[in-house]
Amino acid sequence: MSTDETADVQRDPLYVSSVAKAFRVLEAFGRSNTDLSLSEIARHCGLDKSATQRFAHTLWQLGYLEKDERTRRFRLGKPVLDLTFFYLRSSPLVELATPAxxxxxxxxxxxxxxxxxxxxxxxxxIRQQSKREYFDSSLIGRRVPVFCSAGGRAILAQLPPAEAAAIIARSDLVARTPKTLTDRDVILAKVAQAREAGFGMAVEETTVGEITLGAAVTNAAGRPVAAVHIAASVKDWKPDAFAEHFAHMVVETAQSLSRSQDHIPRTAR
Amino acid sequence: MSTDETADVQRDPLYVSSVAKAFRVLEAFGRSNTDLSLSEIARHCGLDKSATQRFAHTLWQLGYLEKDERTRRFRLGKPVLDLTFFYLRSSPLVELATPAxxxxxxxxxxxxxxxxxxxxxxxxxIRQQSKREYFDSSLIGRRVPVFCSAGGRAILAQLPPAEAAAIIARSDLVARTPKTLTDRDVILAKVAQAREAGFGMAVEETTVGEITLGAAVTNAAGRPVAAVHIAASVKDWKPDAFAEHFAHMVVETAQSLSRSQDHIPRTAR
DNA sequence: TTTAAAGTATTATAATGCAATACACAAAAT
DNA sequence: ATTTTGTGTATTGCATTATAATACTTTAAA
Structure with a gap:
């Protein structure tokens, strides 16, 4: 991403920069939630017209981009779903967590x-949905910053405090809702609280109207690798009652997954 | 995939073959459900040692492969999940279908x-799960052949019969369970039956113990683009009772999604 | 009807990716 | 111990391959 980084890899004789450019084209679709024309792709990923043309064409040949012949606009192709399937299928943690x-x-x-x-x-x-909700929240692959999510704070709480602070420092502390906490020290206090309690909470910090509670899953070495979390409507639950009713279940689930991490034959992390 | 196809694209001046090789490396992970060593990747995707080395290295630099520094084995990286998120987020059909x-x-x-x-x-x-089930079945991105699935047959039933027959002819008619129907004509009869009824069925043809019922979603032009389907245990339902109870709900859901395809502002297919 | 903008096709150039090879390391096998 | 075999890593000269400039075509807007 940074120019320095680009300079570094240019000295790397094993690095094939064409591949990187192809992925920049695919990633352009993360900046838009509609389909894209060739020149829109070029603008989003900062490649010139020729390069964009060649990589979009190649990805289209491979099926990783679909093209509407009428409008000449591109969208991601279905093979990207295959890669996610391969990822999920090979994860022992995902396998165990599904029934849990x-x-x-x-x-x-x-x-x-x-x-x-x-x-x-x-x-x-993994998403086990129970009620209608905001569309994005129902999708696999959604990213949410650690600093403003219940699961993220539970994870930070399992890291050495210095490391957690470094993550926060590196994070882009931008408010996602009016209630998102963006002050470094306030967030660290929340993380400390999560460390104490064994679970993290966030009330309307990533999505308006949503209260969330999460606990970390750790690997055999004690490093956090994931989080189990639940979400509900602030209309149904006050924070205290929510924690009182459900915290122990969430923590239990996370701990049970953490324990089973030891016995997994395939490589952990 | 075929040698002819490879020859074709070699004459294509816009085709960047490095990109294709990189994706062959990623796709190698579809042939195994564990992590892979460099030479295993090479074997799976038919690239030589040097090529595999360079592409695995590049993908690792980009984050699309993760590497266990101890075992030196690769696995897919989390960014593949992002691409699926981008795909799903930009699909109006997925958005409408989620609450439905x-x-x-x-x-x-x-x-x-x-x-x-x-x-x-x-x-x-999209998977709205209700009970414990076979792990693979619970994952996004799973592919199932049209010839032996309820939804697939419902889709074939919406295509011109000649086209449906062509798809079957092109399919690899391999049995997935002892009960999978693999005879061309028997399958076409099932498709005709689905055309008649407005929904397709399959009993233990893709997964042992599972009964499924599906209906096609069509776009504004009347072409099938997706299927809504439900699955249950053969222990709980005999085929006739299953259809009698649920067929109308599944068909209704599929039709409602088909109708809404007209009013979608973004490009359909 | 003109103008602009976006998509598509072509091509000479050299930079880039290539594959052979050499080196390093580990785990079996002797 | 010592060899052998398999794997991962690093290097390099060569020419294939990707490149980017440009020209052409189509579509949309003025």
């Missing part, structure tokens, strides 16, 4: 999720 | 799914 989250949803009657930890964000990988 | 399927699940108490049609297979994109 279904149980959790049935026991608490609210939406139950598993998210994977990735640097400054968490990514939703 | 949740309703459907709640009304019939069984698992409700939306799958997209792609040539000889359908791909699961």
């Amino acid at each position: 989250l279904l149980d959790l949803r049935q026991r608490c009657g609210e939406r139950a999720n598993l998210s994977l930890y990735d640097d400054t964000s968490i990514i939703y990988v | 399927l949740l309703d459907l699940r709640q009304r019939c108490g069984e698992r409700a799914n939306l799958s997209l049609y792609d040539d000889t297979s359908i791909i699961y994109v």
